[in-house]
Amino acid sequence: MSIYTEEQAKAILDKVIALSQADECTATLSGSITGNIRFALNNVSTSGIVSNAQLIVQSAFGKREGITTINSFDDASLERVVRRAEELARLAPENPERMPALEKQDYKPSPTFVQDTADITPEQRAQIAAASIGPCKDNKLIAAGFLQDDQSFFAFANSKGNFGYQRATNLDYTCTVRTEDGRGSGWVSRNAADVKQFDADESIQVAIQKARDSAEAKALEPGKYTVILEPAAAAGLISFMMFFFDARQADEGRSFLSKKGGGTKLGEQVYDPRVTIMADPWDPEAPVMPWDQEGLPREKHAIIKDGKVEYLQYSRYWAEKQGKRAVGQPGNLLMAGGSKSTAELVKGTQKGILVTRTWYIRMVDPQTVLLTGLTRDGTFYIENGEIKHPVKNFRFNESPVIMLNNIEELGKPVRLSGDESPFVMMIPPMKLRDFTFTSLSDAV
Amino acid sequence: MDRRNFLTMSGLGLAGLMVPFGRVIAAEELVSTLDVAIKKAIADTALQAARDAGASYCDVRVGRYLQQFVVTREDKVQNVVNTESTGVGVRVIANGAWGFAATEDLSTEGVARAARQAAAIAKANSRLQTTPVQLAPVKGVGEVSWRSPIARNSMEVPIKDKVDLLLGVNAAAMKAGADFVNSTLFLVNEQKYFASTDGSYIDQDVHRIWAPFTVTAVDKASGKFRTRDGLSAPMGMGYEYLDGKAEHKYVSPNGVVNYGKSYDMIEDAVAAAKQAREKLTAPSVKPGKYDLVLDPTNLYLTIHENVGHPLELDRVLGYEANYAGTSFATLDKRENKFQYGSGIVNLFADKVQEGSLGAVGFDDEGVKTKRWDLVKDGVLVNYQAIRDQAHIIGETESHGCCYADSWASVQFQRMANVSLAPGKTKLSVADMIKDVEKGIYIIGDGSFSIDQQRYNAQFGGQLFYEIENGKITRMLEDVAYQIRTPEFWNACSAICDESDYRLGGSFFDGKGQPGQISAVSHGAATTRFDGVNIINTARNLG
Numbered sequence: 001m002s003i004y005t006e007e008q009a010k011a012i013l014d015k016v017i018a019l020s021q022a023d024e025c026t027a028t029l030s031g032s033i034t035g036n037i038r039f040a041l042n043n044v045s046t047s048g049i050v051s052n053a054q055l056i057v058q059s060a061f062g063k064r065e066g067i068t069t070i071n072s073f074d075d076a077s078l079e080r081v082v083r084r085a086e087e088l089a090r091l092a093p094e095n096p097e098r099m100p101a102l103e104k105q106d107y108k109p110s111p112t113f114v115q116d117t118a119d120i121t122p123e124q125r126a127q128i129a130a131a132s133i134g135p136c137k138d139n140k141l142i143a144a145g146f147l148q149d150d151q152s153f154f155a156f157a158n159s160k161g162n163f164g165y166q167r168a169t170n171l172d173y174t175c176t177v178r179t180e181d182g183r184g185s186g187w188v189s190r191n192a193a194d195v196k197q198f199d200a201d202e203s204i205q206v207a208i209q210k211a212r213d214s215a216e217a218k219a220l221e222p223g224k225y226t227v228i229l230e231p232a233a234a235a236g237l238i239s240f241m242m243f244f245f246d247a248r249q250a251d252e253g254r255s256f257l258s259k260k261g262g263g264t265k266l267g268e269q270v271y272d273p274r275v276t277i278m279a280d281p282w283d284p285e286a287p288v289m290p291w292d293q294e295g296l297p298r299e300k301h302a303i304i305k306d307g308k309v310e311y312l313q314y315s316r317y318w319a320e321k322q323g324k325r326a327v328g329q330p331g332n333l334l335m336a337g338g339s340k341s342t343a344e345l346v347k348g349t350q351k352g353i354l355v356t357r358t359w360y361i362r363m364v365d366p367q368t369v370l371l372t373g374l375t376r377d378g379t380f381y382i383e384n385g386e387i388k389h390p391v392k393n394f395r396f397n398e399s400p401v402i403m404l405n406n407i408e409e410l411g412k413p414v415r416l417s418g419d420e421s422p423f424v425m426m427i428p429p430m431k432l433r434d435f436t437f438t439s440l441s442d443a444v
Numbered sequence: 445m446d447r448r449n450f451l452t453m454s455g456l457g458l459a460g461l462m463v464p465f466g467r468v469i470a471a472e473e474l475v476s477t478l479d480v481a482i483k484k485a486i487a488d489t490a491l492q493a494a495r496d497a498g499a500s501y502c503d504v505r506v507g508r509y510l511q512q513f514v515v516t517r518e519d520k521v522q523n524v525v526n527t528e529s530t531g532v533g534v535r536v537i538a539n540g541a542w543g544f545a546a547t548e549d550l551s552t553e554g555v556a557r558a559a560r561q562a563a564a565i566a567k568a569n570s571r572l573q574t575t576p577v578q579l580a581p582v583k584g585v586g587e588v589s590w591r592s593p594i595a596r597n598s599m600e601v602p603i604k605d606k607v608d609l610l611l612g613v614n615a616a617a618m619k620a621g622a623d624f625v626n627s628t629l630f631l632v633n634e635q636k637y638f639a640s641t642d643g644s645y646i647d648q649d650v651h652r653i654w655a656p657f658t659v660t661a662v663d664k665a666s667g668k669f670r671t672r673d674g675l676s677a678p679m680g681m682g683y684e685y686l687d688g689k690a691e692h693k694y695v696s697p698n699g700v701v702n703y704g705k706s707y708d709m710i711e712d713a714v715a716a717a718k719q720a721r722e723k724l725t726a727p728s729v730k731p732g733k734y735d736l737v738l739d740p741t742n743l744y745l746t747i748h749e750n751v752g753h754p755l756e757l758d759r760v761l762g763y764e765a766n767y768a769g770t771s772f773a774t775l776d777k778r779e780n781k782f783q784y785g786s787g788i789v790n791l792f793a794d795k796v797q798e799g800s801l802g803a804v805g806f807d808d809e810g811v812k813t814k815r816w817d818l819v820k821d822g823v824l825v826n827y828q829a830i831r832d833q834a835h836i837i838g839e840t841e842s843h844g845c846c847y848a849d850s851w852a853s854v855q856f857q858r859m860a861n862v863s864l865a866p867g868k869t870k871l872s873v874a875d876m877i878k879d880v881e882k883g884i885y886i887i888g889d890g891s892f893s894i895d896q897q898r899y900n901a902q903f904g905g906q907l908f909y910e911i912e913n914g915k916i917t918r919m920l921e922d923v924a925y926q927i928r929t930p931e932f933w934n935a936c937s938a939i940c941d942e943s944d945y946r947l948g949g950s951f952f953d954g955k956g957q958p959g960q961i962s963a964v965s966h967g968a969a970t971t972r973f974d975g976v977n978i979i980n981t982a983r984n985l986g
Contacts, residue, residue: 365982367668
């Protein structure tokens with residue numbers, strides 16, 4: 001068993017706290033059931049279900065802390081894991097930055113759990129794979145995709161009486177569709193907490209259309225172009241930038257949010273005034289847990305408001321040292337936008353390039369958050385409001401900070417997640433001027 | 445893909461709780477092992493249960509995976525974590541299809557249940573399968589064992605010694621002018637027992653070590669900051685890698701010290717602090733075409749991305765199309781003797797180089813490891829393939845590069861060590877640089893990005909030096925090279941001899957869905973590439 005009810009989880013955690021002889025004890029119990037199905041070359045390649053539950057015990061004597069984990073929860077195991085954590089704590093060097101366990105917090109539940117998603121069966125997964133593969137086979141195209149759904153719970157308690165419990169579900173689907181001759185490639189991704197909001201039949205048509213349309217790509221000279229980034233294409237760059245909102249790094253002078261001569265850019269106009277990014281664990285479309293990894297309550301707040309930096313991420317230690325209040329680290333990024341779809345943005349574009357997806361994004365220079373990466377699976381030339389023809393993929397070297405100062409128009413945000421992002425996101429399609437492509441790629 | 449996350453954790457981002465997987469244990473448990481007789485009994489239970497359930501083939505991996513992380517910044521220890529994960533993974537072929545199941549329950553019934561589950565999954569999968577699995581034959585080897593040839597088990601070194609080393613590194617860097625320093629020790633021990641219906645019982649003890657650091661220099665007045673990462677390589681070695689012996693140092697013509705079979709972390713940290721400060725005022729590169737002289741600390745990552753990955757057969761065939769991508773190096777290219785590089789380019793794969801991350805006696809499907817050619821005299825000649833792929837490229841045996849990152853993960857084709865053979869004629873780095881009129885000498889790995897078919901790549905580095913008329917003149921900044929794989933390797937004009945051959949490596953290479961990591965080394969000597977496109981990466985945020 002790997003999913004516990006609140007009562008069951010609390011009973012285990014209470015036992016751990018009662019067993020503790022340390023100055024402080026924090027126990028975290030989490031579990032998940034993850035189902036997946038993977039397909040390639042129009043065949044299912046692997047499918048499986050992984051169940052896992054884990055208890056982490058952190059015991060502390062003063063500034064010394066020991067951490068142990070275990071995955072059996074009988075009384076003898078609990079006793080053993082607590083004693084071991086205490087033994088490690090006694091051996092550990094002092095960590096002057098260790099913060100005391102959290103006082104009792106008030107967590108407001110967020111709607112992260114959907115029963116229908118938790119109830120997904122192997123047959124449903126197989127149906128989704130079949131719904132992806134079938135139309136591709138019919139159209140002489142080749143599908144490769146991955147569906148992963150999970151239900152999970154997260155619970156914690158500490159020796160100061162703090163306690164939290166909540167369940168969550170998630171579904172992630174991606175599919176790449178390629179032409180048999182390998183000259184065209186399309187892609188679609190979907191993320192949802194509720195399986196009812198996912199439609200495989202509709203989704204696969206997006207990838208099929210892009211695969212067909214991308215087959216006769218022409219080469220354009222690299223350079224600065226007006227681009228329309230689909231939400232998935234923009235999300236990778238924006239999410240990457242959020243890793244560098246750490247207050248301590250900014251205070252230490254090693255962040256793009258550090259100021260010449262010292263201090264930070266908190267409160268300053270860093271982006272176009274149309275840029276607003278919020279965090280809100282209770283957002284109905286993209287809810288996340290009401291606490292962060294340390295158990296600190298998340299709040300609804302602006303990260304960037306009207307282009308001004310409104311938030312830097314303070315760890316509890318750094319907040320105390322700087323006389324600031326630490327709030328839970330954001331779990332979602334909710335970027336404001338307009339009402340237009342990607343297709344409507346294309347209609348209003350004289351000349352430009354439509355980008356379906358960005359790929360292999362890496363930091364080139366943290367000083368300016370200069371990122372490099374490539375377009376992939378559907379890059380098209382737009383003229384007079386219409387997609388004229390596919391173009392070869394580009395490598396970009398662009399900073400999201402510069403990009404978000406070059407906004408022409410923002411469309412309607414959609415929910416998504418990313419391979420390399422810890423955030424659930426609402427990101428709009430965006431039309432940007434002077435986006436920097438530095439070379440061509442022959443990859444399809 | 446996981447690599448970045450792990451690197452982020454090892455650097456500035458890692459301060460709090462870090463429990464990668466498994467259960468966290470006391471240090472003394474890191475030096476214990478499971479009794480071989482117990483492992484054999486577990487394996488026999490699974491093999492029999494699989495046969496009884498109708499499997500035509502079964503392999504069992506009883507794994508105990510141990511990790512230790514020591515994480516510091518400046519004068520503070522941020523974290524010491526010991527983890528262990530023990531369990532058994534059972535893979536079977538039934539009705540011509542694969543099935544896999546894994547469990548932490550090592551009781552007779554628990555193991556047998558996993559074997560039956562694997563067989564049931566195989567039978568279910570067989571209904572969707574169009575072609576039955578075809579395995580290249582492997583002869584059983586009976587009861588054998590293999591161990592990384594280490595001199596000192598890192599897990600036996602007291603935590604205090606490790607903490608003292610890292611805090612010593614940090615203090616030396618700070619004294620030499622660093623504003624900040626993060627240093628980490630990653631230690632891994634895989635105790636793997638493999639058994640199969642082919643008649644093999646293989647006990648292996650694999651060790652790996654990595655000691656990365658990052659030094660930061662800040663100029664508050666200008667708001668500028670620069671970092672310099674350590675020049676160590678992750679290795680398939682024990683704690684002796686940190687001995688820093690004089691005979692393992694490689695001093696470049698301008699005095700930069702690189703390292704081979706052992707590493708002087710404190711010496712490198714001192715150099716890093718000075719160089720990070722020098723970077724703050726180094727001139728920005730003028731973009732254009734340059735001849736590149738790439739130190740192995742830089743070239744290893746390029747080999748990894750644009751030789752190792754595109755020559756993985758599963759990518760070539762399309763099995764990774766949705767995530768990691770496919771490959772430009774299609775099967776027809778091998779048939780047509782595709783010119784991957786210039787005539788002096790010889791790239792080989794292996795799982796046997798001593799001290800390498802990939803070295804094992806047998807892979808995770810019981811195949812004895814070996815070395816084989818990928819590119820010979822510039823021509824593409826082979827790929828990396830495992831038992832169920834060998835027939836696709838007309839071979840009768842697996843290359844022995846099958847790997848799973850845990851007992852709970854199903855094994856699949858992973859990159860072997862892929863290395864550039866050193867030049868056959870005597871050539872030192874100094875002599876190579878003497879012939880370069882307009883070039884850049886690059887040391888250390890930096891930013892890396894490559895497309896999904898492995899054509900277009902961009903790489904940075906740690907240290908860049910301008911070469912003018914055969915001489916190294918000054919440090920440069922804001923350098924990245926953009927390449928197209930075949931053109932890059934065909935522009936290879938000189939390779940230093942084997943006296944300069946060293947290993948670099950990737951500790952956390954990611955692949956697959958769900959993702960798995962693996963560790964892999966890449967050997968090279970300093971190599972010259974002519975007329976490579978250099979871009980300037982400086983930007984202004986206003």
